Amino acid sequence: MTGQSEKRHFPRREFLEEVFCYIDGQRLDAVSINVSIGGLLFETDFANEIALGSLVAIVLRARDDKVESEPVFLFGRVVRKQVGGPSGV
Numbered sequence: 001m002t003g004q005s006e007k008r009h010f011p012r013r014e015f016l017e018e019v020f021c022y023i024d025g026q027r028l029d030a031v032s033i034n035v036s037i038g039g040l041l042f043e044t045d046f047a048n049e050i051a052l053g054s055l056v057a058i059v060l061r062a063r064d065d066k067v068e069s070e071p072v073f074l075f076g077r078v079v080r081k082q083v084g085g086p087s088g089v
Contacts, residue, residue: 010036020059023050023078032058033086039076043086050089054078 015035019042021028030042040058044050060072078089 010038012036012041015040017060019061022057022059023054030088032060033088039079040074041082041088043088045087047081047083047087047089050078050081052078052081056089 012034013036015032017032019030019032021030021042021044028044028046030044033041033043035041042058054077056076056078058074058076060074062069062071080089082088
């Protein structure tokens, strides 16, 4: 893992949350793995089918049932794919 971390521009933090993703208008459920200033990695069984450069919208739900809050919408593009434990983009 040391080789991977040396390539990173920003440190990553674990961020395990269920998320809704819309990729080129198609909805899929996924699980976020980690997040940084530069991006978010989410796990999906469909990683091989997602093209680099695809437009992605991610919806994060409120984390606390006691506090009413609106979901957070994030928009970006797929710039990397990860294959092999966990597969994701």
